[in-house]
Amino acid sequence: MAESAEVIVVGMGPGGEDAAGKLAEAGLDVLGIEANLVGGECPYWGCVPSKMMIRAANLLAEARRIPGMAGASTVTPDWAPVAKRIREEATDFWNDKIAVDRFTGKGGRFLRGRARVVGRRSVEVDGVEYEATRALVIATGTEPAIPAIDGLAGTPYWTNHDAIEAETLPRSVAVLGGGAVGLELAQVFARFGVEVTVIEAADRLLPMEEPEASAVAAAALTREASQFTSVRARRASHTSRHADSPSHSAKPAR
Numbered sequence: 001m002a003e004s005a006e007v008i009v010v011g012m013g014p015g016g017e018d019a020a021g022k023l024a025e026a027g028l029d030v031l032g033i034e035a036n037l038v039g040g041e042c043p044y045w046g047c048v049p050s051k052m053m054i055r056a057a058n059l060l061a062e063a064r065r066i067p068g069m070a071g072a073s074t075v076t077p078d079w080a081p082v083a084k085r086i087r088e089e090a091t092d093f094w095n096d097k098i099a100v101d102r103f104t105g106k107g108g109r110f111l112r113g114r115a116r117v118v119g120r121r122s123v124e125v126d127g128v129e130y131e132a133t134r135a136l137v138i139a140t141g142t143e144p145a146i147p148a149i150d151g152l153a154g155t156p157y158w159t160n161h162d163a164i165e166a167e168t169l170p171r172s173v174a175v176l177g178g179g180a181v182g183l184e185l186a187q188v189f190a191r192f193g194v195e196v197t198v199i200e201a202a203d204r205l206l207p208m209e210e211p212e213a214s215a216v217a218a219a220a221l222t223r224e225a226s227q228f229t230s231v232r233a234r235r236a237s238h239t240s241r242h243a244d245s246p247s248h249s250a251k252p253a254r
């Protein structure tokens, strides 16, 4: 017989965690199921660590502006303290104990595992079926989209997970996609001395935003990275010539 809960929430990223927590606080019997880390992309591979990276990169950019304005400065970028802060302060070494406790503290039940929907209101996790008597909430978010580019599969490319987890930086990177996430990572790496090339298929950077925003971003980035718009990457190849080339897994982490 299937185990049951009033509400089952599949995916405990910012969306699922919030919904599950509020429903549990309201007194419902809620089962939250998460395949990876409670909190999802944002605190571990997205918003929070990337803003820590941006803060550090902005410090470098600001320090480089001292000459001619406020004296002299010598700037020597070092990625090590950024990687350390991401590990120790932002992500707790990619450990979600605090987030799990926060949810169970609200009265929710937590199950770690990958759920598969097997009925109108039921899911299966590791061979066990769970049925929701009132509602099944699907909050599984998104995964990195790996474009169908010839040769990419055999290349040790980075997704956002690899970029955020990096302990050392490569000598150069090509960033596929000039949207908000691509540009913020591009600018961070450029400010830390990485040779960055941004490739965007649309005719402007930030194609989802107003054209004025694209113009501002393009002008700002000109000083820091090469950028190509209206260009679609067709082939990718890789040599292991550089000892500092990306060492992380080429696979999306989930």
Ligand SMILES: Cc1cc2nc3c(=O)[nH]c(=O)nc-3n(C[C@H](O)[C@H](O)[C@H](O)COP(=O)(O)OP(=O)(O)OC[C@H]3O[C@@H](n4cnc5c(N)ncnc54)[C@H](O)[C@@H]3O)c2cc1C
Binding pocket: 010, 011, 012, 013, 014, 015, 016, 033, 034, 035, 036, 037, 038, 039, 040, 041, 042, 045, 046, 047, 048, 050, 113, 114, 115, 116, 139, 140, 141, 142, 160, 181, 254
């Ligand atoms: C580098 C970067 C920077 C970003 N910066 C910002 C920012 O500054 N501000 C901002 O607002 N947003 C930012 N975002 C976007 C933000 O991270 C996402 O919008 C947010 O995480 C989406 O939340 P979600 O709950 O919908 O999905 P997710 O965070 O993707 O969570 C979904 C969860 O579902 C789980 N899951 C999936 N399938 C299953 C299954 N079958 N069974 C169980 N669990 C499953 C996953 O493991 C995951 O934990 C950034 C993203 C990136 C990559």
